Amino acid sequence: MTNPHKLLIIGGVAAGASCAARARRLDEHAEIIMIERGADVSFANCGLPYYVGGEIGDRAALAVQTPASLKALLNLDVRTGCEAVKIDRAGKRVEVKYLADGRSEWLAYDKLMLAPGASPLRPALPGIDDPRVLTLRNLQDMDRIVAATAEGQRAVVIGAGFIGVEMSEQLRHKGLSVQLVELQTQIFPQLDAPMTDLLESELRRHDIDIILGDGVTRFESQDEHLRCHLNSGEVLDADLVILSIGVKPDTELARDAGLTLGPRGHIVVGEFMQTSDADIYAAGDAVQTQDRVIDSPTNVQMGGPANRQGRVAADHIFMPTKAKPYPGSLGTAIVRGFDVAAGITGWSEKRLIAADKPYQTVTVNDYQHATYYPGAKPLSLKIIWEPESGRLLGAQVTGFEGIDKRIDVMATAILGGMTIDDLCHLELAYAPPFGAAKDAINLAGFAACNRRDGLVRHITELPTDPQVQIVDVRPKPLVDAYPAPGTVINIPFPTLRANLDKLDRSRPVITVCAFGKMSYFAARILAQEGFYVSSFSGGIKANIDPRTPAKLPTA
Structure with missing residues (x-):
């Protein structure tokens, strides 16, 4: 039997703990030491706010593992309150300091994993050291x-x-x-x-x-x-x-050891999470990986990528010929504020603008399931794609229910290299309590293809130019209850064809409705009647109380 690997892991939360667990499953005889500067390892830091507010009532539930449980389950040597202070790359050892008594020692390694995470930003403002x-x-x-x-x-x-x-x-x-x-x-x-x-x-x-x-x-x-x-x-x-x-990466140890860092101080790693030293790996919030949408460096501070990166590193250490590279990060995320959730995956419009990348986008509004089934609640879905190929670049969803489902579908679509045409034909689960025959994702695909094919011009802000005719095609009671901003001509959609004489063909027209669908229908009629017309993307749904029972307006 060959000598077992000696793996030293610095950092015991997401990436470090994941690397340690995978390493033990791959090599029962390896010596695995995991050191953590804090008092806890493998804790659920994403759950911390919910304990503060009382939604999580059991503090122990956040401590997923302890040094004792990791010893019993995985035979790991876990040392909390232990800080790495220096890496001797030539000697393949790390100097550590035990915070309880100030004692120091050198720990040898065959392979070293750096998973130090990141620290909250505390700018040097007067009074910031107040304990409050x-x-x-x-x-x-x-x-x-x-x-x-x-x-x-x-x-x-x-x-x-x-x-x-x-x-x-x-x-x-x-x-x-x-x-x-x-x-x-x-x-x-x-x-x-x-x-x-x-x-x-x-x-x-x-x-x-x-x-x-x-x-x-x-x-x-x-x-x-x-x-x-x-x-x-x-x-x-x-x-x-x-x-x-915000946070900053804890990479002083890596910097002092001469490892390559990115422009924002993150540890640069390769596809198997190796640093510029082949015997030192890194993962988690402190590393710079590649973006999976547009080939560029990125840093994603999420538990999911950190865990997967730790696993990739362990695979490469213990079974290098079978290890699969880390494919990069997408940045899928979701947040909740009371009854509203907001999610994002891939690139946002403002990131693409800052990077000077071409894109197109549409926003659609719909409900999370069939509107005739009780409890339907509205959501907004924005998709962004590459103009020439139609390849999806990003998506954002906000609403009350079903937000996680849509953002997960969009994340999968982006990673699969899917296009706006593919969204039109995604077969998603449909039954009245769960979805609709045409899901919001399908509708976004339809709207995107309509724009690409030149069937409609979209705008995202209503102009103040008095020469522009804003035509609101909602029913009059809806217009009176939730008026659109500015001077508006109200022509309910069913009466539009009979009232074309109310519009000046020499002036541009913008159509608006509650959700964007009927304004598109109206724009198609007007365009074929010779008007220069654009549709207001997404509708003016923000003016409608989302807590009222779902009732799609006729326009």
């Missing part, structure tokens, strides 16, 4: 927040990304008043701005005060509270602050 300015990254952070919060307190959440939205929701569940501050002009900046409207309105409906286009400049400690000074000059009083403005 908290972040959320591990169980100890969670415990501090739980201990610091009580019903009736005032919380300021800085940053409206994943953690910011989730913590705002959970603090409201706990009875705190919440102000959510975001430097950008929209919440949840991962999505394109119009796709966040429903989520933003849902947070506001639950009395979360949202402040956009503003950031914090300093914190001022008072005896009983903390004052948050913003760029605009506004001052917010808080009993605690949750700082959620």
